[in-house]
Amino acid sequence: MQVKGSIAIVTGAASGLGAATARVLADAGATIAAFDLNEDGAKATADELGGVGYGVDVSDAKSVETAISKVVETQGSPSILVNCAGILQGERIVGREGPADLDAFARVINVNLIGTFNMMRVAATAMSRNEPGPSGERGVIVNTASIAAFEGQIGQAAYAASKGGVAAMTLPAARELARHGIRVVSIAPGMFGTPMVTALSDEMQEALASNIPFPKRLGDPAEYGRLALHICENQMINGETIRIDGAVRLEPK
Template sequence: MIIKGSIAIVTGAASGLGAATAATLAGAGARIVAFDLNEAGAKATAEKLGGIGFGVDVSNAASVEGAVSEVVKSVGIPSILVNCAGIVHGERIVGREGPADLDAFARVINVNLIGTFNMMRVTATAMSRNEPSPSGERGVIINTASIAAFEGQIGQAAYAASKGGVASLTLPAARELSRHGVRVVSIAPGLFGTPMLMGLPDEVQESLAANTPFPKRLGDPAEYGRLAMHICENEMINGETIRIDGAVRLEPK
């Protein structure tokens, strides 16, 4: 994929991994379309990068269909999609107050897994109408899994299940979309310095960083963005979930 001149949709673009990825792709010459439930945040990211921003609920079919349709009309057909939108909820299955909140579990699955699929199905349909490159490539989709997909901790049932679903979705989606020249890859980040983690007390951040074999620090969102950029450029990367975690493996709790 030649990034320069490509249209790239990035979800969760108001902050964290999404904002960093949008900046990295913009630096490589992509036209950025920032999606986020936080419309003001999406527009702020887009304004910095010379792109456009939309308030989008990735878990809602009409919201995604409408936004992607508007992108195609106003900017053109995207050839890059990076799904970074996601939420976290921590709760034990059997807690002091009784069983886990089923609605909370469903909401995490709905945003993290169904939202990823929702963006994929609509954007891949648009990508299938792109003119193919000499190799036949029309697009690349990068989803965000997590190392919690493989070593989910106590209290992470909802989050781990949602990210495990994203990882499991990768290969069948890559196989199916290959006929359209669209690649599908997932990134499984470890402990990164996103707003969610940076809001924790300093001693907790230091403890998390100390558990990473090397480098002994939280990941920089820009490092995620650079991996996403390399995936876009290297068309032999397809159907795989790539860990970016400093060799950390999560303990049970």
């Protein structure tokens, strides 16, 4: 994928992995459409990068359809989608107060898994109408899984299930969208310095970093962004979930 001159949609773009990825892609010459439930945050990122920000609920069909239509009308048809929007919910299946909250479980699935699919289905439809490049490529979709998809910890049933679903649909989506010249790849990050983590105490952050074999630190969101950029540029990466985690493997708790 030729990133320079492309229209790139990035979800979760108000902060963390999404904001960092938007900056990396913009530096490579892409025009950014920043999506986030936090509309002010999305617009702040977009303003910084010369793009356009949109308030979008990725789990809502109409919200996504409307926003992508606006991107096509005002910026052009997207050829890159990076899905970084997500939420974390920690709760034991059987807790001190009884069974886990089913609505809370469903919300994590709705945002992390259904939201990813929702963005993918609408963006891929738009990409399928693009003029193909010399190799027939029309677009690339990068989804965010997690190492919790493979080593989910106690209390992470909802989060692990949602990210496991993202990883599981990577290959069938890549196979299906190949006829349209669209690649699908997922990234499974480990422990990164996102707002969910940096809100913890310094002691907690140090404890998390101490379990990482090398480098013994939290990941920089820009490192995720640079991997997303490489995926966009390397056509042979397709249908795969790539770990970026410093060789850490999560313990049960």
